[in-house]
Each structure stands twice: as structure tokens, then as C-alpha cells.
Amino acid sequence: MPVSHQPFTHLVYKLGMSHSEQLPISPGANTLGGIVAERPQTAAVFERLGLDYCCGGQQTLEDACRSLDLEPETVATLLATLDGDTTDGESGAHDLGDASIDDLCDHIVTAHHDPLREAMPRISELLAKVVRAHGSEDPEVVQLAELFSQTRSGLETHMHREEELLFPACREVAANQGGVSPDDQILAELDDDHRSVGDALKQMRTLSHDYRPESAHCTTHRVLLHEMQEFERDLHVHIHEENNILFPKVREMSGQVGNS
Ligand SMILES: [Fe+2]
Ligand SMILES: [Fe+2]
Secondary structure, eight states, rough: OOOOOOOHHHHHHHHHOOOOOOOOOTTTTOOOHHHHHTTHHHHHHHHHHHHHOOOTTTSBHHHHHHTTTTTTHHHHHHTTTTOOOOTTTTTOOOOTOOOOOHHHHHHHHHIIIIIHHHHHHHHHHHHHHHHHHTTOOHHHHHHHHHHHHHHHHHHHHHHIIIIIHHHHHHHHHHHHTTTSSSOHHHHHHHHHHHHHHHHHHHHHHTTTTTGGGGGSSHHHHHHHHHHHHHHHHHHHHHIIIIIIIIIHHHHHHHHHHOOO
């Protein structure tokens, strides 16, 4: 995720805050995905700074910050200042650390898959209108429409496979308290899909000039940029909840170690 909110980023560069405050997370949760899993309210900060906590969720805070020239200690201090539960806050990340595997599967379908199935045709329609009106003068809009179309089709297949193959296997693991495990091949393929979607989101953000409303050609284009930014935000949370919460829980219960 590229850095998209410059004022906030500048704050991180310039504050020079004390390093003494410690991030209130458990010692094991030092990866971006682990931090968001434990404290969902941190997702909004990571979104603003362009720190990839979903597909890049295995990075440590320190490595991820250094790759974007951000000071890890300052970011940690900012995270430490966040208070309480923001389940329905800006990031949309949910507090699911204690959820059962069944509840997680239900939640992912109702909170992410169903809304995504509603949003994607709407975005396709908006893109088609913008391409018709402005495609001849703006090739990036045409590329965006093509990339979105591929991503949509990939996501439709991906969600279908999760609902038909992966989630039933996860529920079986839960019902048996381990003893069985989801097909490694399917897990690896779904994980690859997440990475591809993450890459496509980055490209779409670039083609859309960071979704800045002032880059829009018209009102429809402005609506499109808003919808696409929401699409990105929700997918980050969605992929995080699968990669960093559901999959590790299932692997732990089925006795597997590590991540794909
Ligand atoms: Fe999903
Ligand atoms: Fe997924």
C-alpha cells in the first residue's frame, strides 16, 4: 500500500516523540498482522501510513517502517496512544481474537463476501460510465477498468472456493478439535490469491492517483474513486482477518506449524 495521507505521514517523520512508551501488545505480536489481530484499532494507523498489515502482515513493525523510511519508535508511540475498542471505527477492523473458527467463517462471509458481491457490480458500472465519458482522453481510466475486471473475476472465484472448500474444512477442524487439516494445496493457492489481490490494489491506487477526489474528471468519477477506496480498505481488513486470524487459528488447531 503506498503512502496516501501525507499530513499524517509528515507527523510521523517530524514529531520526534519519546521512545519510552511501549506498545501495549503481547510479546509475540510484533508483526503488523499480529498487532492488528490483537488491537484492531491500529489498522487505521497502518492504512494511513501505507503499512501493509494484510498480505504483508508477517513483517515486523520495525522492518515495515524502515522500508517506508518511517521511524519505528515513533510509529509504535502513535499506536500506543490509541485507546480502547474501535471495532466499528475508521479502519473497519473487528476484534476477533477470541472468536471461534465457526464464528470467524460466518463473520467473513457476512461482513466481507456478501458486501463485496454487492459492491463489485456497482464499481464495474461506474467504471464503464467513466471509461465511456473519459477513456479517450485518459488511458489510465481504461487500464483501471481492465485491472478491476480481472480482479473482480479472480475474487468471485476465490470467494466461491473459500465458501465451498476452505471454510467447510475449517469448520471440520473445529468440530474435530484438530485431527484433520485443510488441504495444503488449497490453502497455498488461496494465499497466492491474496497476494495477487494485494498487488492489484496497489496498482489500482497508483492508476487512481491515491483516490484523490481532485483528480476526478466528473461527479461519477468522484463517486467511483470513493467506492474504490472503500473496496481497498475493506479488502485489507478482509485479507487480514483470513491471513492473520483465521488461517493461524486453523493451523494451530490442526497441529500444523508456520504459515504458507
Ligand atoms: Fe474471503
Ligand atoms: Fe480470501
